[in-house]
Amino acid sequence: MSQNKSIFEEVSAGRAAKPTPQGGMIDAGRGGARRGIRLWLMALFALVVAMILVGGLTRLTDSGLSITEWKPVTGALPPMSAEAWETEFAKYREIPEYQLQNAGMSLAEFKAIYWWEWGHRQLGRLVGLIWAVGFAGFLIAKKVPAGWTNRLLLIGALGGLQGAIGWWMVSSGLEGERLDVASYRLATHLGLAFVILGYIAWYIFQLGHPERDLMQRRRGRERKLWGMGTGLLHFAFLQILIGALVAGIDAGRNYIDWPLMGGTFLPPFPFELEPLWRNFFENDATVQFIHRMVAYALFLFGVGAWFASRKSGNRAVRFGFNLVLALLSLQVLLGIVTVMHGSPWSIAILHQLGAVALWVAILRARFLAGYPPAQSIRG
Template sequence: MSAKRSIFEEVGTDTPKRETPRGGLIDAKPRGARTAIRVWLMIIFALVVVMIAVGGLTRLTDSGLSITEWRPVTGALPPMNEADWQSEFEKYRAIPEYQLQNRGMSLSEFQFIYWWEWGHRQLGRVIGLVWAVGFLGFLVARKIPTGWTPRLLGLGALGGLQGFIGWWMVSSGLDGEMLDVASYRLATHLGLAFVILGFIAWYVFLLGRSEAQLMQARRARDGKLFSLGTGLMHFAFLQIVIGALVAGIDAGRNYTDWPLMAGGFLPPDPLQIEPIWRNFFENDGLVQFIHRMTGYALVVFGVIAWRRSRASANAVTRFAFAAVLAMMFVQTLLGIGTVMYSAPWEIAIVHQLGAVFLWVLIIRARFLSQYPRTQSIRGGTA
């Protein structure tokens, strides 16, 4: 039975205090150094783009086989004296590229191609160091946002795998009668570089907004447009890999007429190599033909995605797909120019960098269809 209360007692003096309402996950304070990690990833992204450009120039200058050993640590030091240079030159003289193509090359000519390959490998070491220092720094400081440690660790694993594949590629040209690296290994190497770029770009886009903003934006996602963006991304990746096959056998330096090939729709003798499957990797005419046809089909797919994007209520998303289509036309013109001028390095490297730019634009358009920007009723972005 409760005790009697005084008639003079103030009402409500013992009323329990109400707790302040707690917000949910969407209101939680952001954890981790999202901005700092984003800047770090952007630095790595820029280094990988430079790496792709240097790798392309290494290929175009026929420098890729100048270093015949894989020494991940000690190889960071170049030859320091005349004896070291002669030792490296003797190793190069023992491979088919020198014996069948560059016999009589002088030491100074060898040094030119050696520096290209050494610079390419050195840049790979720099990228690995930037990743390791950044990742360990954020990890020790406990600044990595929840759920992001496996993603960032995965980037490092892919980078290590890329180094191994790079040597696997180079080793294919060191014995037998091959004058260059195997084209399918080159395609694997370049393809993985674009996979790494794609992951970094996606992570940069994600880190550009808070988790709360991403959760809110996802409610307005355009599922159909996202699916088209995904298909466009896969199609573009296929075209990039085929382009690497073209570069691997110097197919871009033959059949310099356009839109025909040697005066016909199909190149002459497209299936002359036995067994037939090898033609799809080693027949310069057939490989270039496939690259052309895939390019045309990619543009058609791009037009379809762009037309669908026009129905989007989000102006930023519409513009993103329009930018993709515009870059596709630019890249097509660069490809035609590369072929018609027999793939000079100046045009070929711009074409390769154009693929990087297009790749990132496609990923950005896909991202914006999944996480559209908030906009006002009048259409402006918030």
Template sequence: MSRKRSIFEEVSESGAEKPATQTGLIDKGRGGARRGIRLWLMCLFALVVVMIAVGGLTRLTDSGLSITEWRPMTGAIPPLSEADWQAEFDKYKQIDEFRVQNQWMELADFKTIYWWEWGHRQLGRVIGLVWAVGLAGFLVARRIPVGWTGRLFLIGALGGVQGAIGWWMVSSGVTQGESTTDVASYRLAVHLGLAFLILGLIAWYVFLLGRTERDLMQARRAKETRLFGLSTGLLHFAFLQILIGALVAGIDAGRSYTDWPLMGGQVVPPDPFLFEPAWRNFFENPGLVQFIHRVTGYLLLAFGTVVWLRGRQSAHRATQVAFNAAFAALCLQVVLGIVTVLYGAPWPVAILHQLLAVLLWVLILWARFLTAYPVAASIRGKSA
């Protein structure tokens, strides 16, 4: 005879199991290997940052034209014998950079600049390999979240385009009989601009994968539309300044005037429209290009201040912190830019200036992300 049970008795005591509550169906259906993919993207992000730094050092050491051919596959193998080295050096001797400014070079000097450019290209191959192997692994394991396959393919596609643009840039300086000793500055700007675009895309994906689909869907309802628009404008403005900075680097304009706040003792540098036709001055006149970079920096700081003050009024603490960090990086970048000019752009300061641009770019992107997907907080100030 069965005994009577109290209405307060646990169901588990009778041997029947309580059915599990179904939660998180959105994340379960769309999750995939979010954490693994995020770590893989973070590795790619770090590699792209290193790539930008090595590219900057390659430019600062005037090494970019040392390899005069584009061989995506066989170029991975460096010269292995003295005969191979001499053959590469002979190719370099045919271009204008050697004939105009580097006739003093011996084979040992050539090897130094060759290794810089080879390392830059090799790092590009490593990034491509890391992307391809990682994507293939997640595809085979069928662990890519719903809607993410195209995004991950896009990163690799842009990387391939970047390689082609890199050669398009180098080919502008591999000339004979034109007295060209550098790559075209506008091509350098396109090359650097795409690198920052790829970096920003990877960072955005890392931000998205750092939170669950459920969290993102809920956070999107609290989007701060006006602040999102302002941060988007700041992001575009910073990108424009990065492109202008590439124009400065392309013609060594950072070393043309080393006084501040004036330039050659004047507000506007002497002979701002020295070349004909006039449009050439915006790309090739060192004084005018540096002047534009300076003025754009002042305007960026002014607009950044407005965005920062607006960001401080956000209802979300994490968003406020993000805008504080972005504004601090912006102020530091302006100061470092002035120091770079005053010291004639020595390579340690110049490369630090470039890396700080990377940090600023990512911090603005992070602040923008938090305006689109705010982090909710409890009354006690902890994340909900």
């Protein structure tokens, strides 16, 4: 005999039978894949930062020309015997840097600079390996979210190009009477490193939120701050390239007074090289003067962006530009200290690290202006 059911039981049962709402196609593949890819990119980000710093130390210690050949695969192994070390040292003794600057260097001194360059190249190989394994793994497992395959492939392509540019840079110092690599090639190499770092950071920011959330937040884009963030990004990139020119010709080790240069505003003999255009790349006085002037202009532009951000109603956006101004101020201070101490490697590498931190902070402020997070009315 059947039992009578309460009307409340029937309603309850009917509700339980309803299917759980599912996300739309815009969210497809976002779960573990997005988190996993984001963690993988974070690892790549850390390695690229390490690459930039080790590359800077390699330049500051004059170690970049210690390996005179480009062997992407077999070069992964360092010299394993006394004979192999002698062979590498003999190759180094044939280049202008040894003959004109380091004549009489001992094998022990050669090993010290060799390990810096070898370590830099090993980091490059490690970055390439981690990218390749991660990309292939996510692709084979079909865990790459829609629209992300080409973005992730771009990072690998730029990394491969960076390796080729690295050798193009090193090869410029192996012939003629040049004691260092060509400064404009060094600027190209460092500039591409920051481009790669920028793409990785931007993708990390994007993957930290579901696609539907990003689309919703984009509707609240603060266009003026988005534009100023874009301007800051390009301005900072220009300054990074000029900084590489300064490093490439050791311009930071001359004219160590501040705020003047050689006792005057405009340094002496700013256009002594012929033809005229060479002064903007090879004259240490002119290159350092340009680096200083662009730094002042970048700082003023950053202050302007900060003042504009005060009008934002979103506290996360305001804080993003607060961080930019704080790091920008610190970077200017580090630049002054670096020059006034003759650019010792211990301070110069902090200045380079400051450029990395500022670069990422500008990217983050721009992201927050373009995709402002939701906040309560009280907030």
